[in-house]
Amino acid sequence: GDREEVKLLGVWYSPYAIRPKIALRLKSVDYDYVEEDLFGSKSELLLKSNPVHKKVPVLLHNNKPIVESLNIVEYIDETWNSSGPSILPSHPHDRALARFWSDFVDNKWFPALRVAAITKSEDAKAKAMEEVEEGLLQLEDAFVSISKGKPFFGGEAIGFMDICFGSLVVLLKAREKFKAEKLLDESNTPSLCKWADRFLSDETVKNVVPEIDKVVEFLQELEVRAQSAAS
Ligand code: GSH
Structure with missing residues (x-):
């Protein structure tokens, strides 16, 4: 099938950015990680991907951005539903x-x-x-x-x-x-x-x-x- 492109924009100390990292690992998804510099300047990719809040984390799945950490975790759970355990309960x-x-x-x-x-x-x-x-x-x-x-x-x-x-x-x-x-x-x-x-x-x-x-x-x-x- 098509090669999946998965990229995560985050900062190491952000609890919000930890969330998609855990979810991706639970689902054994390989991804590229980009560390942002929130004290310097935000990357063009971040500003373009999350124009409303301009915050990390941002997940890019085949170049399509998903924002807000818990929203990202749900997206990961639904997208890679057959690999790894289910993250949200089933009931x-x-x-x-x-x-x-x-x-x-x-x-x-x-x-x-x-x-x-x-x-x-x-x-x-x-x-x-x-x-x-x-x-x-x-x-x-x-x-x-x-x-x-x-x-x-x-x-x-x-x-x-x-x-x-x-x-x-x-x-x-x-x-x-x-x-x-x-x-x-x-x-x-x-x-x-x-x-x-x-x-x-x-x-x-x-x-x-x-x-x-x-x-x-x-x-x-x-x-x-x-x-x-x-x-
Ligand atoms: N509700 C957001 C989520 O769950 O993703 C919060 C994300 C957030 O606050 N991210 C911070 C950020 O990117 C880093 S911990 N701040 C940059 C800014 O506010 O300009």
């Missing part, structure tokens, strides 16, 4: 749950963590951290109910919600180390703690996610940049 209700919780993670929980990380106001920070912690408790309950005693949100193997939330756990762990604060706490979220370790030590994941220490260094650099920009 419509399970699929709906996976989509609901991944939307919660991206549009409610992570934005709160972002506010907590960047706001200068102590009040706003405290309020955002409360939201982050409450969200983690809700995710703990979601995990217990969705995984039904199995190792992952996706059951026996990594699925859609594991990819969505797990990619952000890399950043969460780095932040814990950087700020010496505990976010995933054994006593409040015991199942999520175990899930996170299981996720990070999974063979597929280990091969595509950056080392936590490298992300910690990156967060330090970001802080230095932010401070020199502010002064």
Whole structure:
């Protein structure tokens, strides 16, 4: 048949870019990876492929761009449906749950963590951290109910919600180390703690996610940049 051309535009530290990397690996799809420079200038290909948001990741399949990380993961699941495990659950209700919780993670929980990380106001920070912690408790309950005693949100193997939330756990762990604060706490979220370790030590994941220490260094650099920009 036709030779498939698969290209991924990303940056190594982006949790969003980790998502298609995990999905492509699960499906054993070979691809070219292009590292963008978001601090310098974005490539023409990125600007042309994602003119609305101008963000990574972008997947180019036979030159046709697909954007938004979770949308890309779904596309990969549907396009390479016969190779590798299914990423979204097969039952419509399970699929709906996976989509609901991944939307919660991206549009409610992570934005709160972002506010907590960047706001200068102590009040706003405290309020955002409360939201982050409450969200983690809700995710703990979601995990217990969705995984039904199995190792992952996706059951026996990594699925859609594991990819969505797990990619952000890399950043969460780095932040814990950087700020010496505990976010995933054994006593409040015991199942999520175990899930996170299981996720990070999974063979597929280990091969595509950056080392936590490298992300910690990156967060330090970001802080230095932010401070020199502010002064
Ligand atoms: N909702 C998007 C997704 O899921 O793909 C978020 C992607 C995103 O925020 N990407 C960041 C980016 O490309 C890198 S972590 N930022 C460049 C910019 O904002 O100009």
